[in-house]
Amino acid sequence: xxxxxxxxxxxxxxxxxxxxxGPQPTLSLDRIVxxxxxxxxxxxxxxxxxxxxxxxxxxxxxxxxxxxxxKDELLVFMQNTAPGEPxxxxxxxRDGLATWARALRGVLYAHPWILQATAxxxxxxxxxxxxxxxxxxxxxxxxxxxxxxGDLVLAALYLARGEAxxxxxxxxxxxxxxxxxxxxxxxxxxxxRFPALAESxxxxxxxxDEPDNSFEVGLARLLDGxxxxxxxxxx
Amino acid sequence: xxxxxxxxxxxxxxxxxxxxxGPQPTLSLDRIVxxxxxxxxxxxxxxxxxxxxxxxxxxxxxxxxxxxxxKDELLVFMQNTAPGEPxxxxxxxRDGLATWARALRGVLYAHPWILQATAxxxxxxxxxxxxxxxxxxxxxxxxxxxxxxGDLVLAALYLARGEAxxxxxxxxxxxxxxxxxxxxxxxxxxxxRFPALAESxxxxxxxxDEPDNSFEVGLARLLDGxxxxxxxxxx
DNA sequence: CTTAACTGCGTAGGACATACGCAATACGGG
DNA sequence: CCCGTATTGCGTATGTCCTACGCAGTTAAG
Numbered sequence: 001x002x003x004x005x006x007x008x009x010x011x012x013x014x015x016x017x018x019x020x021x022g023p024q025p026t027l028s029l030d031r032i033v034x035x036x037x038x039x040x041x042x043x044x045x046x047x048x049x050x051x052x053x054x055x056x057x058x059x060x061x062x063x064x065x066x067x068x069x070x071k072d073e074l075l076v077f078m079q080n081t082a083p084g085e086p087x088x089x090x091x092x093x094r095d096g097l098a099t100w101a102r103a104l105r106g107v108l109y110a111h112p113w114i115l116q117a118t119a120x121x122x123x124x125x126x127x128x129x130x131x132x133x134x135x136x137x138x139x140x141x142x143x144x145x146x147x148x149x150g151d152l153v154l155a156a157l158y159l160a161r162g163e164a165x166x167x168x169x170x171x172x173x174x175x176x177x178x179x180x181x182x183x184x185x186x187x188x189x190x191x192x193r194f195p196a197l198a199e200s201x202x203x204x205x206x207x208x209d210e211p212d213n214s215f216e217v218g219l220a221r222l223l224d225g226x227x228x229x230x231x232x233x234x235x
Numbered sequence: 236x237x238x239x240x241x242x243x244x245x246x247x248x249x250x251x252x253x254x255x256x257g258p259q260p261t262l263s264l265d266r267i268v269x270x271x272x273x274x275x276x277x278x279x280x281x282x283x284x285x286x287x288x289x290x291x292x293x294x295x296x297x298x299x300x301x302x303x304x305x306k307d308e309l310l311v312f313m314q315n316t317a318p319g320e321p322x323x324x325x326x327x328x329r330d331g332l333a334t335w336a337r338a339l340r341g342v343l344y345a346h347p348w349i350l351q352a353t354a355x356x357x358x359x360x361x362x363x364x365x366x367x368x369x370x371x372x373x374x375x376x377x378x379x380x381x382x383x384x385g386d387l388v389l390a391a392l393y394l395a396r397g398e399a400x401x402x403x404x405x406x407x408x409x410x411x412x413x414x415x416x417x418x419x420x421x422x423x424x425x426x427x428r429f430p431a432l433a434e435s436x437x438x439x440x441x442x443x444d445e446p447d448n449s450f451e452v453g454l455a456r457l458l459d460g461x462x463x464x465x466x467x468x469x470x
Numbered sequence: 471c472t473t474a475a476c477t478g479c480g481t482a483g484g485a486c487a488t489a490c491g492c493a494a495t496a497c498g499g500g
Numbered sequence: 501c502c503c504g505t506a507t508t509g510c511g512t513a514t515g516t517c518c519t520a521c522g523c524a525g526t527t528a529a530g
Binding site: 009013115116118122124126129130132133134136137139140145146147148149150151152154155157158159161162163165166169170181184185188189193194195196197199200203204205206213214217218220221222223224225226228229 | 353361434
Binding site: 256258 | 477
């Protein structure tokens with residue numbers, strides 16, 4: 001039964017045996033993953049090639065394949081490690097979920113490549129599950145069903161991911177296009193073609209540099225909506 | 236001034252001149268983009284190579300570069316075309332935004348590759364702006380500020396994108412791992428390590444096959460929260 | 471008819487992931 | 501103590517990409 005597990009999961013959960021024969025490994029999975037995360041953080045996911053990673057580690061490219069089945073598996077390991085420990089939550093479901101979502105967003109800002117590395121399957125990494133667990137814990141003292149809790153934690157996760165996706169891309173984008181985004185918008189958006197958008201632009205809704213408002217605004221509304229549900233169930 | 240525009244934007248907005256000299260083009264940008272979308276829809280973004288695209292079009296790979304500066308530009312064109320026209324919205328901001336978000340989610344289910352093709356800059360394509368415009372239009376008769384409208388439309392967009400990201404990936408994932416996700420979860424998740432998660436699993440919150448609930452549940456809560464804001468501003 | 475612009479495309483180069491197999495290494499059993 | 505064996509690092513080679521460059525054929529303008 002355990003032998004039918006994909007190799008990736010075995011390694012992730014520490015089920016893989018460590019028979020100590022042969023030469024001392026000079027490379028370790030931890031070092032490989034940590035260095036890979038470093039490269040992806042600094043230069044983006046596109047800059048992470050097995051060759052560059054090996055160069056940074058001072059080994060030959062093919063040496064990596066003794067510790068990692070392929071590049072996709074490396075990405076899974078990276079996604080497992082990069083988030084780190086989820087934050088401790090303050091008491092109260094509202095502050096708890098808000099803290100959790102903001103911390104998650106912080107992780108995505110620090111490691112924007114996570115948003116590009118598509119999982120290809122539902123989360124089974126301990127690192128991801130630890131965050132999911134912590135998010136669910138925020139609802140500990142509420143009358144919500146477990147299914148509702150899961151759905152609502154995911155909704156908060158979507159907000160964090162979505163906003164980070166747009167903003168992380170903005171931060172790493174070419175500044176010359178990003179800078180006068182408003183000017184370009186105003187140039188193309190005419191009232192006859194995009195009436196509502198033109199109105200918003202004329203109102204200055206796209207000026208200023210706080211595009212991350214959409215996260216806090218969306219989160220506040222979501223929390224309000226959850227509060228309605230909770231009080232309805234409590235009363 | 237117009238000459239300083241990136242080529243990609245010129246083509247997108249139809250600003251590019253069409254001096255009619257030389258041979259009749261047998262290829263057209265529309266046909267290239269449509270075929271590329273077809274391939275990405277059917278076989279995934281990874282299967283879309285310039286070579287395969289050319290083969291499907293019956294031309295040589297390098298011929299494509301007469302109509303498209305590079306592969307990234309092709310992806311921008313695809314992202315501009317694939318969403319199509321945004322839906323007509325029913326009266327009332329609540330039904331309007333819900334209709335908009337569900338339609339957007341439908342587009343992402345039909346073209347999951349959109350979620351992998353990272354934009355690299357804020358949206359400036361007419362196709363994307365048409366959807367943004369339609370979303371803003373849902374708030375036409377509300378007392379919300381234009382900035383609030385933008386943030387809330389984005390929040391709804393995040394929900395749709397986030398849920399589609401997880402589910403589109405689920406649908407295209409390897410079924411053997413996806414099928415008994417609950418069994419794998421139950422095997423790894425222990426109460427001492429992931430207390431809240433273990434409780435949810437024991438409660439059966441991860442059984443059944445309606446993971447898309449998180450979209451509708453999150454959207455309903457978000458709409459409730461917006462309603463609170465609107466009534467507060469109206470009264 | 472000449473000229474200039476424009477199209478399709480053949481060639482080639484460079485980056486990349488990775489299958490395969492070999493040599494060196496170090497532990498376990500005899 | 502020594503031999504077999506598992507294990508590590510890695511050199512070579514293959515196939516797949518994207519795409520720079522330039523040539524040849526085609527068509528409209530003057």
